[in-house]
Amino acid sequence: MRKFTVGLVAAAAALLAVSPAIAERPNTINGEIWLDVNEDGVRQAEEPPLAGVVVGLPGKPANATTDERGRYRFTGLADGTYEIEFNQPVGHGLTVPGRDSDVDWLRSGRHTVTVQHGSRQRVDAGYRKANHDRSVGIVEADRATIAVGERVTFKVFYGNVGNVADQIQLDARWGTGLKLESITGNVHHVWDNEATTLLGAVAPSSAEPNFVLATFVATAPGELSVDFSSPAGIEGDSNPANNAHRGHATVLG
Numbered sequence: 001m002r003k004f005t006v007g008l009v010a011a012a013a014a015l016l017a018v019s020p021a022i023a024e025r026p027n028t029i030n031g032e033i034w035l036d037v038n039e040d041g042v043r044q045a046e047e048p049p050l051a052g053v054v055v056g057l058p059g060k061p062a063n064a065t066t067d068e069r070g071r072y073r074f075t076g077l078a079d080g081t082y083e084i085e086f087n088q089p090v091g092h093g094l095t096v097p098g099r100d101s102d103v104d105w106l107r108s109g110r111h112t113v114t115v116q117h118g119s120r121q122r123v124d125a126g127y128r129k130a131n132h133d134r135s136v137g138i139v140e141a142d143r144a145t146i147a148v149g150e151r152v153t154f155k156v157f158y159g160n161v162g163n164v165a166d167q168i169q170l171d172a173r174w175g176t177g178l179k180l181e182s183i184t185g186n187v188h189h190v191w192d193n194e195a196t197t198l199l200g201a202v203a204p205s206s207a208e209p210n211f212v213l214a215t216f217v218a219t220a221p222g223e224l225s226v227d228f229s230s231p232a233g234i235e236g237d238s239n240p241a242n243n244a245h246r247g248h249a250t251v252l253g
């Protein structure tokens with residue numbers, strides 16, 4: 001079986017461990033992570049901290065984990081621009097950005113911050129209980145029947161509805177008789193191996209149609225299919241049953 005993987009769409013999330021220079025005075029990045037019960041981006045007095053949340057800093061050897069007061073801290077940082085990665089606790093997603101939550105959910109938990117001259121930058125992140133449904137929708141083939149040497153293009157719709165802006169990943173698997181030619185559409189990255197790392201984000205409840213076009217050349221006759229799926233094991237997906245769809249094409253000999 002062949003496979004490609006695409007991470008989809010909107011916000012580019014390139015890693016930005018940009019040119020940290022040797023600093024004479026080390027810098028600090030710290031903050032608090034908390035549960036936004038009423039989902040307003042503001043931390044009311046009764047809203048608790050979230051302990052045990054892993055915060056990553058590419059380029060640093062170790063992640064930080066929030067303590068019982070929801071605090072994390074990176075110290076000894078050279079001058080530079082860093083991209084902090086806020087991991088999602090099981091069943092939670094980032095809340096809306098607001099007074100007490102600095103992280104833009106459309107960047108899938110990534111937040112860029114610059115430190116220099118011994119500064120300290122505070123970045124707080126609020127989370128809320130996830131209630132969302134990502135889906136891989138209808139797969140349309142532009143032609144139901146083709147001959148060997150001809151092309152078929154599958155249009156694959158995907159969606160993300162709910163309160164969590166999340167990374168969307170789409171896998172495709174196919175057998176012999178089809179040769180992948182191109183991937184276009186709302187695609188951010190394409191992998192041609194089994195790698196599952198992904199980048200990209202989709203706004204929840206977006207009315208914008210999101211789709212991928214996958215074009216194959218037929219190399220052998222037969223009843224051929226391509227399975228498109230969002231990987232299993234996504235926390236907080238309210239309907240795991242709609243995370244895959246199959247495209248068909250008949251290749252005449």
Ligand SMILES: [Ca+2]
Pocket residue numbers: 036037038039040041042043044047
């Ligand atoms: Ca709140």
Ligand SMILES: [Ca+2]
Pocket residue numbers: 133134135237238239240241242243
């Ligand atoms: Ca789903």
